[in-house]
Structures are given as structure tokens and as C-alpha cells.
Amino acid sequence: MIEIDQLHKKFGDTEVLKGISLTIAPGEVVSILGASGSGKSTLMRCMNGLAGLNGGSLLIDGLDVSKPRELREIRKRCATVFQHFNLYPHLSVLENITLAPIDVLGRKKAEVEAEAFALLKQVGLADRADAYPGQLSGGQKQRIGICRALAMQPRYLLLDEVTSALDPEMTGEVLDVLAALARSGTTMIFVTHEIAFAREISSRIVFLDDGVVRADMPTDRFFAEDGGYGDERIARFLAKMRNK
Amino acid sequence: MRNQGFNWHDPILWAQGLGVSVGVFAASMILGSLIGIFIALCRVYKVPVVAPLLLVISEFLKNSPVLVQLFLVFFGVPVLLQVNITPAEAAIFTLTGNTAAFIAVIAISAMDALDRGQLEAARSFGHSERSILRKIIAPQALVVAMPALIGLAVNQLQVTSLISAIGVIDLTKVGQILNQRTWQPFIVWAIIGVTYFVLSRVLAMAGGRIENRLRRHMDWAGL
């Protein structure tokens, strides 16, 4: 369970998150939508402790992100896939995937490697285990990024615009992997500009607007004429996204 | 003592001088690397007070002549602290500080060159700062730093010749001794010069080997 209560976040004098409250239950697939600069990435960074809070609370499974010891535990349960992949360039694909399970969870190398191969197979990259990130295409890198996150067997998967650095052809291959994941019951929090995809895989949409939650409703409601669409700002945002 | 020509003892003298030069070089390189890396880490992790202080010292060491530093340590420290200090100690002390200053600069810029995103990723996966340093930062920074480190090592080897000025009997000092005795400057200094040259080449080649080996794993790292 992710429980965010009156979360505030400032950069200098500008308040970027202005009291976000949000509860996400295990098994949910939540898409966070919103215009550029609305605070989506900042919210994600608060969840994995990369950004500190200036007010309110953020608990994951009852653990508090602002307490270092509890954050360490949170990070074992929450894995992030990054927009720019952020793979370790000096490590092979296999090492990229197995590093955290071995080093952070203290698991056995042989066991973790076997799982890594299984994951690679799932994303169609079984033959690239020994390659280095620099040898891969963007879409392949992002699939490795996903494997790296999944190797932690996380309860929560955070994904921030994981396809926006990819060419359209490569976007498809990554979205396919994510769709399969969503069906498998992994809890996913998913920032995206791929509206159609969000609609397809998520059970719930959170719409951020200038640091506040403007809408938080089941996906069908959000896209209904009298639901999210009824809100003129949301309607305008969706119209703009569609015209892209 | 004039014009006595070479004798059988001279090769031994040469070897001793060589040993002293190599010894001072190795000691100051190893100690200097350790201290330099320490300075760099203080700086990168923004340790209060220590980091800026060390940086001021290292700026001084980088931007003043090594010969002056040697004189300051050899003649100044005994007066200031009322202790005796041998030429060799003064030499190792000074060159260690000097090497550390350069190593710190190299290490800081090598670490700065790494992409921040991967460090955030590592943090988000719960790796400790220590293991991020060991497993992510150090191996990449080393590759980035290798050419500068080789250049520094070769340069510091030449710099050791200055320690003859405070009376350490290193290779250069041996050259002076032999020169004074034999009055064969062309032969003596050619031999000394070639010795430094060969040492430098060996160093550069060994460094290049290591660099290539490190790079082989990282050809694809885009570093």
C-alpha cells in the first residue's frame, strides 16, 4: 500500500507539489497523467527517495520514505524504470540485472542469474546477456531497464515516461512488455504521455495539474464524457495529446 | 679527485641512485594516490570544512614549484617543528603531497564525467554509497582517468630528479658525483638521461597495457 498524505515539495521558493494525497493499493495499475511541469516526475522521485519531502508524509507498506532506515527497506520493494534507462555502461546486460539482487538483497548469484535469463527471455533478449548497454538500441536498453527492475521482485514498479526517449517503432516493443506485466498483477505506477496506452492498461488515472491532484478516478470514468472529460482542463489536455 | 675515469664501483653507484629514484617515486606515487583519492572523495561527498581546506592546500601544491616545496619542507619544517628530518623523508613527504594534489584533480574530474542518471538508479535500487563507489563509480572513473594518470606518473618520475637539490643521492645526484669525478659530462649525463627515458617508457607502456585491458571490457561503455 502506498499512502501519500498532503505531500509538499519545493525547489527553492517554488512549490512543485502542493499537497498531494493519494492511496495506491497492491495490484493496482495507476497512470499518472498531466501537462509538462505539473510535477509527475517529482512525485515519482519522492516515492523512491531520490527527492526529499518538504511536508506531509509518504508511506509505503507503512514505511516512511523520510527515515533513512525505512527508505532502505522501501527501496527493496519499489523498483524504478527510468526515462533515460540509466543502465550501468561498464557492466554487461546480465550484470546490470543481477547487481542489485546480489548486492542489496544478498541473494545467491547462480539463482539470480537463472532468473535474469528467464526475464531476458520474456523480453526477447535472451541472446544479449553478455552485451554491454552501449551495444543495444534504445528499445533494447529499456527492456533491460525493465528486467533490472523486475529482478528485484518488487511489489511496486515505478515507471516514469519509459518510452518517451524511444523511436515509435521501439516504443511498441517496450509497451508490449509493460502490457504483459500489467496483466500479471504487478503494482505499477506509471507516468506517461501515451494516453491510449494508459487507457488500455491502467485501472485508474490520476491527473496532476500544477502540483495538485485534479482528478483521481477509474480509467473508464476518466475517459467518460461526464467524468474526467467533463473537466475543461483535462479535456483540453487530452485534446492536445491527441493532436500530437 | 680530478679526471679519475670510471671504475668498477660506478655501476653500483648508478644502481643505488636508480633504486633511490624509483623508491621515492613509488612511495610518493602510492601514498599520493591514497591521499589524493581521499581528498577527491571529501570533495565529491562535500564533507564540510575538510573538503575546502584540502582543496586550498592542493591548489598551493599544484601551483608552486616543486623545488620550492622541497626547500620549504627540508629547511622549513625542522625550524618550525624543532624536529630532524632526513633529505629522503623530506623528499617523500613533499612529492607525496604534490602527487596527491594532482591525483585529487584527476579523480574529481573523472568522477564528474560519469553520467548522474546511473548513480540515481543505483541509489533507487538501494545500493549503499560504499558499494556505489566501489562497483559503479570507481571502475568507470579509473578508465576515464587512466591517460591522465599515466601522464602524471611519467611527469612525477622526472620531478624526482629535483630531490638531488636537497641532498638525496638519487640518480641525478649520482650523475653529479660521477660528472665531478670523471669530467666526462657527455657520457655521464647521456647514461643518466637514457636511464630516465627507459624508466618513463616502461611506465608509459605498462600504463597503456593496463588501460587497454580496462578498456577491453568497456569498449561499449561510451567512455
Ligand SMILES: Nc1ncnc2c1ncn2[C@@H]1O[C@H](COP(=O)(O)OP(=O)(O)OP(=O)(O)O)[C@@H](O)[C@H]1O
Ligand atoms: N531539481 C530541480 N530543481 C529545480 N526545479 C525542479 C527540479 N526538478 C523539477 N523542477 C521543477 O519542478 C516542476 C515539476 O517538474 P517535474 O519534472 O516533476 O514535471 P513533470 O510533470 O514530470 O514534467 P514532464 O512531463 O515534462 O516530465 C517543473 O517546473 C520543474 O522545472
Ligand SMILES: [Mg+2]
Ligand atoms: Mg517528468
